[in-house]
Amino acid sequence: MEIYVLSLLLLGVLVLTETWAGSHSLKYFYAAMSQPGLAKPRFISVTYVDDQQVLSFDSDRESQSTEPRTPWIKQEIPDYWERETQISREATQRYRMCLQKVSSYYNHSEGGVHTYQRLSGCEVFSNGSFSRGFVQYAYDGQDYLALDTETLRWIAGNTGALNNKLKWEADQSVAKYWKGYMQEECVYWLHRYLENGKQTLLKTDPPYVQVTRHTSSDGKVTLRCRAQDFYPAEISLTWLRDGEEQLQETELIETRPAGDGTFQKWAAVGMLSGNEQKYTCRVQHEGLPERLFLKWEPQSSSVGLSAGVITALLLLLAAVIVGVVIWRKNTSDENRGSYITTESSDSAQGSDVSLTAKA
Known part of the structure; x- marks a missing residue:
């Protein structure tokens, strides 16, 4: 022993x-x-x-x-x-x-x-x-x-x-x-x-983090900072208001296994509507080269993104329409040329037939 x-x-x-x-x-x-x-x-x-x-x-x-x-x-x-x-x-x-x-x-x-x-x-x-x-x-x-x-x-x-x-x-x-x-x-x-x-x-997988906004039926606004796909399980999610930690106001869930060898966790904080930009989610994890600081992106950003996508689609549609018009025009010109050639040939053949008949 x-x-x-x-x-x-x-x-x-x-x-x-x-x-x-x-x-x-x-x-x-x-x-x-x-x-x-x-x-x-x-x-x-x-x-x-x-x-x-x-x-x-x-x-x-x-x-x-x-x-x-x-x-x-x-x-x-x-x-x-x-x-x-x-x-x-x-x-x-x-x-x-x-x-x-x-x-x-x-x-x-x-x-x-x-x-x-x-x-x-x-x-x-x-x-x-x-x-x-x-x-x-x-x-x-x-x-x-x-x-x-x-x-x-x-x-x-x-x-x-x-x-x-x-x-x-x-x-x-x-x-x-x-x-x-x-x-x-x-x-x-x-x-x-x-x-x-x-x-x-001994592997380290950094978290994928996103901040989302939720509104309850009584009008209360909640921002949720959600981290997922990270390993090891130890992680820190902290809500800051104007740079100050909001520990008492933060609702946390325990870190949970995701079922694929990684983990997930979220932290939520409630506030009055209009104060969202005062809050920042700070994320610390072994897999990150430095701490992350994330804010909720207002809906206007999504609208702007959607408008950009719509503009691109409209430009693409316009290009397609122009292409179709040009194609139809070219096709029409080719058909017209073929018709003229055929008509000339038919006329010539008609002349030959006539001549032959007269002979």
Whole structure:
């Protein structure tokens, strides 16, 4: 085990010499769920590197194995998959017991619908060095326990978590394990994943941004700044009024996956009609060489554009008409010339016929 940990640290140090754009994270989601009709609680684990799901495990699957969720991770050696599967199977048994124990702290029956969850992981700076770590637990969707990595104290979300808090603080080995794991082993695996999946994980796609104007039935005007087709997911959309940030007045939606590996987000701000040109949308993203500043383009611009298009179409139509007139004139002259020639020939032939008849 000591050799294994030492190799992790050595490899981690080697990777630290590489520089990546932006910060990166490795996150593990664990969840045990009970409900009527289930003989045993279901256990699910999901692993994310930045915004990409890379691994998953589901105790309800027949394979009972950790499975890849992105093409690049399939290149890992067989020992890796055996290790990950073993970890997931052990976690299944452990979190089923934890769910049962925590439920008893709240006097909940075993036959009810309950969940016990954990989020853990780490983040690194652009140079690969450790930024922060985190481990948080939740029960039935509510905060349960979280580790303060500075003081190594456990923060209880409610009175039901006090039993675990006192137990884990009495035994500092739990907190020390997590601190060491987050700063060393977690960072190693994050470096490894970033190296193996750098073709997709380290790419940057700039956002396509547009500002639109919307009017509600009561006459209220809203400007919406919408960004899409960007990666990674971290982005900043800020509305400015005369250069001042309008944080309180801005309505934001969370960044959402677009389904094609990119993300989308929008920010909206309301105002009185006629004040639209006082507002500017500021966009910041890793894929942009510099910040973007966009305003809503008034309808007059669209009208001007449409007028220009109409003018071009009219000129094109006029050219076509002139061409048709010239073509018809040329065709008419050719037909007239043919008629004259034919008439002359017919006359000549008529003369010859007449002459012959007279002979």
